[in-house]
Amino acid sequence: MISVSNIQTRQSENRRVTRCNISGAGLPEQLVFDGTTNRILPASPTRQDWIAVALIYPAMLRGQPLHIDGPVSPTLLFNLNNDIQALLQYFNPELSKVTVTAHPTSLKSAAQGTDTGTGFSAGVDSFATLATFTEPNTPPFYRLSSLSTFNVGAMGSVSASAPLYHRYSQRVRNFASQHQLNWNTLDSNLADFYFEASANFVRTSCLRNAAAALFFQDLHKCYLYSSSYPYPDTNKSHDELGYLESVLLPLLSTENITFPLAGAGLKRTEKISKVAQFRPAHKALDVCVAPARTRMSSVQINCSRCRKCTRTMLNLDILGNLSAFSDVFDIAFFHRNRSAIIKEYEIGALKGWPLDLDVIELMRRTEYEGRLTIPAQLELTAHKAKTILRRVIPLTA
Template sequence: MPDLVTGPPQRTRESGGGIRVSAEVDGAQPLWFSVDETFAEMLSERADHIAVALLLPAMRYGRNLHVGGTVTDTLLHRLNHDAQALVRSVHPEYRTITVTADETAEAGSPAAGVATGFSGGVDSFATLSEYTGDGVPSSLRVTHLLNNNVGAHGDDGADLWQKRFDGLRPVAQELGLPFIRVDSNIGEHYPRMGFMQTVTFRNAAVIHVLGGGIGRSYHASEGSFGNISMPPRHGDIGLVGAMTFPLLSTAALTLESTSSGMSRVERTLALVGRPVSRHLDVCVDANPDRTTNCSHCWKCMRTMLTLEIAGSLDEFVPAVFVREPYERRREQYYAELLSSTEPNDIELVEFGDAHGWHWGLGARGRALARRTEEHARDAARGIRRRLRR
């Protein structure tokens, strides 16, 4: 395969008042990121974000990567060594490549800004609670909130992204923090590569774009330390963020995974009694017309059941959730939960058992049937793999 070669980052002014940082990419659309011109002074002059953004697609398709412009020397070194080793532990089908740049330079001094992505979910609220509360050292206290359009809202999710962002503005206003929207076409450079399988690098690239004003960033962990395993289930690279983000850091920009010391149940219960929690948005329903959480997708069900077991669901109905869709699907969800091998699901079942939650014999029977079917499918896949050898 030919090398993947980019031009250096260039800035242009958008008609709507944004500043776009783009780089030409041979054989593909330019890679670009855009922010409101209010935050133009936070943009980095370096091309670190290009190297981070394109490492995974280059590895996926076995193409050496050459980045136009200047890349921080330590970042380039790690992208050629441990970062790739970690990626291949998660995605063994990816290939080892060589990453080069027009120029390298030592990291400068870190900027004063401390940012965290804020989606309104359980994990991002947990990070806010830890790093905006009393007693947080000034060097660790969050100074900026980010909301990125890098794939979580779907391929055509601009309307949904805008609606979600507008719904979260009051949180930033209550905290007195600037709220930065970062748009990008990075998803176009990840063909046939799932969002959850690449999420760490997509969001890390955004932080490097803002490296002129941000010196530290927090990325809400998907799971707790006790649930970290290699390789992560389904190639979900976000589950090993605690190992990945340090490899994407420099002396001028520290990327950290946060709240891994808390379980999903603990993070959910930390929302109880906090007025700001009325802005909670955990839903995976991509319908831009919805006005609240759908209350029947798996994320809504998990959150609502956790709150119900704790006796706190009424606090979140109807401002955050709607009871009827949840109750209609609850028995079916029990079976899904009891048959699941996902660490967060196992944790929720244990939480329910500890509180004497009644799952019902019907749900347990359906869970047993689901496990039997899954074992049969796993066995069939194993036979097909052996036959192909």
């Protein structure tokens, strides 16, 4: 059994640190969530929903029952013992059904949040959510009032993530303050509980980020989770939980907080088009997935070399908006290597990768089509794939 005990919270006006002991299954001995906000925090919450969501995947991966020596939302606890596990087993057949137990509690907690929040990575998804849910016609319940940055694995290993977390925490504080929004940051050792290859951040980001949002559920009534993929891509792959967010997120909601999926009605190219017209993004867009050391040493916000950087620059160039982002991308590098970059995404499209297909479809609908070198209808056989790969032009510095 994985047992969570000795749950202790230390709280000041705007900082909350919770530590709990973990026993069983070879996991780290302590789980820590350290959160800071610009508001005066309500009384320390008694619900431990965040722990249940944080540890359900490691428990199922080990086939060990999970017991939390504290109260968990009855709605969430019911879903954790039923449909959430059924969905996670569908996603990863290696997971085993386990029993999740916790202390009984009432349907409502004492503290009711008032904010509508979202994660702020400064990427395309989060800026598209920000642009959409701050428009004048946004209903009050969904109108964004808070931005969050969570260190739960996206910044690399726990031991190496501190400099990047400090940089990104300062970024969300500055951006939120400039735009009259509240902000939250959270540091954690949660990544140490997901050390298996089948539990890496890309595969499990939805659970990790939801756990972090639940840590602040006494501040939020609604947390808009920026979609990774549009609705037509739901269930297209088992590579990551992002393909199942539209099903999983409602099951993670509690009596106090709801998790709407934001932006899933838009393709990636449509999101980028929206972001291109959103002026706050022009000097702040950050899509880079290069290693932390590379990101920290880059002259600009983005390395402009990794796959997410080059694909975003290609999208922006097709739309005629790349020059507006000269403060965050190395545009000269893109123009020197445009042919090689196009070739890379043609190959990805032939392999059926959704985001690459999206950008190639956009090229076909615009004057950019003349730059394509692969016919529109081409079956990717092993021989043809090798031939195409040989023609890829190497990037130049």
